[in-house]
Amino acid sequence: MTAAGPPLFEARSVSKRFAGLLALSGVSFAQHEGEILGLIGPNGAGKTTLINLISGTLEPSSGTLLFEGHPLQGLPPYRRARLGIGRTFQLMKPFPGLSVLDNVTAGALFGRRPERDMTKARDAAAHWLAFVGLGDKLAQPADALGGPDRKRLELAKALALQPKLLLLDEVMAGLNAVEIDEVVDLIRRIRDGGTTILVIEHVVKAIRQLSDRLLVLQYGELIAEGTAAEVLEDPKVIEAYLGRRRH
Amino acid sequence: MKALPWALAVLAVAALAVVPFTLSPVLVQFGISTLLLAVLAQGWNIIGGFTGYASFGNSVFYGLGTYGTAVTMTKFHQSFALGLVVGAVVSVGFALLLGLPVLRLRGHYFAITTLALSEAVAAIIANLGITGRNTGLILPLIRGDSMFYEMSLALMVLATLTVWWLARSRFGFGLIAIREREDAAEVMGIPTTRYKVLAFGLAALFSALAGGIHAYWITFIDPASAFDISLNVRMIIMAVFGGAGTVIGPVVGAFLLSGVAEVLASTVTGIASLFFGLVIIAAVVFTPSGVIQAIRRLPRRGLATFLDAVRETRL
Amino acid sequence: MVTLQVLSNGILLGGLYALVALGLALVWGVLDIINLAHGAFIMLGGYIAYYLFTGLGLDPFASLPLVMIVMFVLGYGIQWGLLNFLVKAPMFNMLLVTFGIDVVLTYLAQILFSADLRAIRPAYAGSNFTVLGITIPLANLLAFVVALLLTGLLALFLQRQRWGRAIRATAQNLGAARLHGVPPRFAYALTFGIGAALAGAAGTLYGLVAQLTPYIGVPLTAKSFAIAIIGGLDNPLGVIVGGLVLGLAEAFGSLWLGPTYRDAVSLGLLVLVLIVRPTGILGKTA
Numbered sequence: 001m002t003a004a005g006p007p008l009f010e011a012r013s014v015s016k017r018f019a020g021l022l023a024l025s026g027v028s029f030a031q032h033e034g035e036i037l038g039l040i041g042p043n044g045a046g047k048t049t050l051i052n053l054i055s056g057t058l059e060p061s062s063g064t065l066l067f068e069g070h071p072l073q074g075l076p077p078y079r080r081a082r083l084g085i086g087r088t089f090q091l092m093k094p095f096p097g098l099s100v101l102d103n104v105t106a107g108a109l110f111g112r113r114p115e116r117d118m119t120k121a122r123d124a125a126a127h128w129l130a131f132v133g134l135g136d137k138l139a140q141p142a143d144a145l146g147g148p149d150r151k152r153l154e155l156a157k158a159l160a161l162q163p164k165l166l167l168l169d170e171v172m173a174g175l176n177a178v179e180i181d182e183v184v185d186l187i188r189r190i191r192d193g194g195t196t197i198l199v200i201e202h203v204v205k206a207i208r209q210l211s212d213r214l215l216v217l218q219y220g221e222l223i224a225e226g227t228a229a230e231v232l233e234d235p236k237v238i239e240a241y242l243g244r245r246r247h
Numbered sequence: 248m249k250a251l252p253w254a255l256a257v258l259a260v261a262a263l264a265v266v267p268f269t270l271s272p273v274l275v276q277f278g279i280s281t282l283l284l285a286v287l288a289q290g291w292n293i294i295g296g297f298t299g300y301a302s303f304g305n306s307v308f309y310g311l312g313t314y315g316t317a318v319t320m321t322k323f324h325q326s327f328a329l330g331l332v333v334g335a336v337v338s339v340g341f342a343l344l345l346g347l348p349v350l351r352l353r354g355h356y357f358a359i360t361t362l363a364l365s366e367a368v369a370a371i372i373a374n375l376g377i378t379g380r381n382t383g384l385i386l387p388l389i390r391g392d393s394m395f396y397e398m399s400l401a402l403m404v405l406a407t408l409t410v411w412w413l414a415r416s417r418f419g420f421g422l423i424a425i426r427e428r429e430d431a432a433e434v435m436g437i438p439t440t441r442y443k444v445l446a447f448g449l450a451a452l453f454s455a456l457a458g459g460i461h462a463y464w465i466t467f468i469d470p471a472s473a474f475d476i477s478l479n480v481r482m483i484i485m486a487v488f489g490g491a492g493t494v495i496g497p498v499v500g501a502f503l504l505s506g507v508a509e510v511l512a513s514t515v516t517g518i519a520s521l522f523f524g525l526v527i528i529a530a531v532v533f534t535p536s537g538v539i540q541a542i543r544r545l546p547r548r549g550l551a552t553f554l555d556a557v558r559e560t561r562l
Numbered sequence: 563m564v565t566l567q568v569l570s571n572g573i574l575l576g577g578l579y580a581l582v583a584l585g586l587a588l589v590w591g592v593l594d595i596i597n598l599a600h601g602a603f604i605m606l607g608g609y610i611a612y613y614l615f616t617g618l619g620l621d622p623f624a625s626l627p628l629v630m631i632v633m634f635v636l637g638y639g640i641q642w643g644l645l646n647f648l649v650k651a652p653m654f655n656m657l658l659v660t661f662g663i664d665v666v667l668t669y670l671a672q673i674l675f676s677a678d679l680r681a682i683r684p685a686y687a688g689s690n691f692t693v694l695g696i697t698i699p700l701a702n703l704l705a706f707v708v709a710l711l712l713t714g715l716l717a718l719f720l721q722r723q724r725w726g727r728a729i730r731a732t733a734q735n736l737g738a739a740r741l742h743g744v745p746p747r748f749a750y751a752l753t754f755g756i757g758a759a760l761a762g763a764a765g766t767l768y769g770l771v772a773q774l775t776p777y778i779g780v781p782l783t784a785k786s787f788a789i790a791i792i793g794g795l796d797n798p799l800g801v802i803v804g805g806l807v808l809g810l811a812e813a814f815g816s817l818w819l820g821p822t823y824r825d826a827v828s829l830g831l832l833v834l835v836l837i838v839r840p841t842g843i844l845g846k847t848a
Contacts, residue, residue, distance in 0.1 A: 076438075077434045078433050086434075095423075095424055106435045107435050109420060110436030161435065295654070301657075351837075355596055359787050359791060360832075367832075370823070370826035370829060371826050480658070484661075487654060521670065524666035527658060527662035535655050
C-alpha cells in the first residue's frame, strides 16, 4: 500500500504539555491517502491526546500538524470537520435528546460537503445509518441505544461528515468477537470508499488485521513504526506492554 | 405541511387582531402587556430554550431597546420608527459585542453573568445625563391603545414565526445540537461560537423592539422599570411553563400565567402575589417540561402525567 | 485618614458579607442548587431575632443559636418536602421554584411583619471605640468576629466531622454519599438546612448592624451570588475573600464614584471576575 505523492496528513515533532505533565513528546509521522494506520500503546500513552490535537479540541504546545499540506494551527474544531477530519469519541457523545437519525443529520448538514436542505440531509443520514447497520432504529432516542449500537452511531455521525481522514478512538472496546469482526469489515469498507483512517485500538487481533502500518506510543513518545508483523515482534514494544516488573 | 395547525394559527391571530374592536379597553391593555411578555419569552426561548444558554439578563436588551427608543424620541426629536431602529441597533450591538466573552461561560455561571450584566448596565444608565438619570424620560404622548395592540401582536407573530423557522432550519438545528452537547457539535462542523452569538443577537432584537413599543405606549420610563429584574423571571417561567424549545410554548405560557395573575389580582386582593408564588411552584413541580409537553402526554396517561413528571425529577 | 476609615468600614462589612453569602455558597457548591430564596431566609432570621429581642429581651448574640435551629428546621423541611422532587429537573426549574419560594416568603413577611423598618438595637448598639483615628462601632466589630467564627466552624465541620465529610462526598457524586452510609435525600436536606441556618445567623447580625424590611431579600441574594463567585465555590473560606473584596469595593466605590455608583461597582466587578476567572479567586481552574 505504498502511496505516491505527498502525505494526506503529517505530524512534525508534535508535543503537548499539561501543566507540568508532558503528554506527547516529539511525535512525528505521516499518513498517506487510503492508508489504515493503527495506533497502539499502553493506557496513558497519549493516544487520545493525539486525536484531540488532530481534531482541534486541543492545540499542540509545539510542533506542526499538516492536513493536505496546510497547517492546522489555529483552526477551531468545526473548520477541521469542514476540511474533512472526522472523529469518534471514546466516551461516546451522542446528542441525548435527539433521535438516532437527527444525531447523524448534524454531520450531513455541516460536514465536508454541507447539505443545506433538511430533507436531503436526513436522507443522507439515513443512508449512513443503514451502512453501519442501524437502518431500523432511525427514530429511536439516541440515549436509549445499547453499547454496540452506540458505537455504530458514533461511527455514522463521523461518516456523515464525509471525512477524508477518519480518526477512530477505541471503537471496539467492550465488543464480543462477532461484533469485532463486523466492525473490522465495516472499517475496511469505509477505506474502500476512499477514506483514510487512523485507528486507536487495544484489540490486537483487530488492529493486526486492519492496519497497513502500525505506530506504537509509550509515555507520549513514538517507540516503533512499521508493519504489524514488524512492530509486534519489536522487543521495545513487548517490554512496553508486559511492563515494568521485569526486574 | 399539515393544514390544520396553520388554519388554527391563522384563526387565533385573526381573533386576537379584532380584540381592540370588540372587547373592553382594560382587556386591550392586558393584551398589550401579555403580547409583549410573549415576545420576551420567545426571545428567551431562542437563546435559552433552543441553544440551552439560560440567560437571566435578557431584560438588558429590553431596557436598551426602551432607552434607545426613548432617547431618540425625546432628546433628538426623531420618529418612533427611527427610535425603534436605534433601540434595536444598540441592543443587538451590545449582544454581539458582549456575547463573545459571556457565551464562553456555561450553566449557572452564564446565568449569573447575564443577570449581573443587566444590573450593571441599569446602574450605569441611572447615572447618565442623557438618559435622565434616575428620574427617567417622558416620551411624547399619542392616543390609541389599538395601534399599540396591533403592533405588539405583529411583533409577537413575527417572533413566533422566527422561532418556527428556527425549528426547521439548519441554523436552528445547529443551535439545538449546541444545547444537546456542545463539544460534539463542534467536531460535527457546527460553528458554535458564531451560532451562539447570532442566537443571542436575535433574542436581543425582539426584546429591544418590545421595549421600544412599551416605552412609547407607557410614555414614561425610568431605569427601575426598564431594567426590571422580575421581567427575567417572568419571561423564563412563561417560556419554561409553556415549553422551552417549542414554537408556541412561550406564547401559551405568557397568556396562561398572565391570565392567572390577572384573575388572582382582581379576586383575591393583597395576597395575589402570594398565590402567584404558589402557582409558580406547583407549575414547575408538576409540569417540569412545560405545559405543552404535559398536554401531549395527557391522552396517554391522564392525570398520572403529573405524578410521572414528579417521579422523573425527584431525587 | 479618610482612606483608613473607609478601609475599616469595608473590612467590617466584608466579614459580615462573608456570612451572608456562606449559606448560598454551601448549597450551590455542594448541591448545585442556586437558592433564589436565600435572601428571604436571611430576612426571616433577622425578624425572628428581632421578635426574640423585643418580646423576650434576648440579646441577638444569645438568640443566635435559637434562630439557627428554627431556620435549620425550615430549610430541612423545604428541601425534604419540595426541592428534593426537582433535583433531576433542568437547572432553571430549580431557579424558578426557589424564586417562587422567595415570592411567598416575602409576601408572608409583608403581611405578618408589615413593611416598617425594624432594627435590633440593644444597649450597646451606639457605642464606638476609636483606634488610630478610626471609629469602629462595637456592634459591627462583634458581628464581624461572629461571622468569621461561624465561617471557620463550617469549614472545619466539612473537613473533620462525619456528616460534614458525607456532605462533601455528596458534592462529588451521589454514589459516594451512599458509600458513606448517608442516603442522598438526607444529605441534601441536611445541607440545605445548614444553609438556611447560616442565612438565619446572617440575618440576626444584619438586623443588628443594618435595618430589616421584608424586601431586603433580593439584594442580599444578589450580593451573595457576587461574593460566592468572586471567592470561588470550591472552598468555603472563599466567601471570606469574596466578602472582603465586595465590602471593600463597595466602601471605596462609594468614596470615589459616589454612593449612586455603588451597585455599578460591585456588579461590574462581578462581571469582570466571571469573564476572566469564573471559578473565583480561590477556585481551581476549570
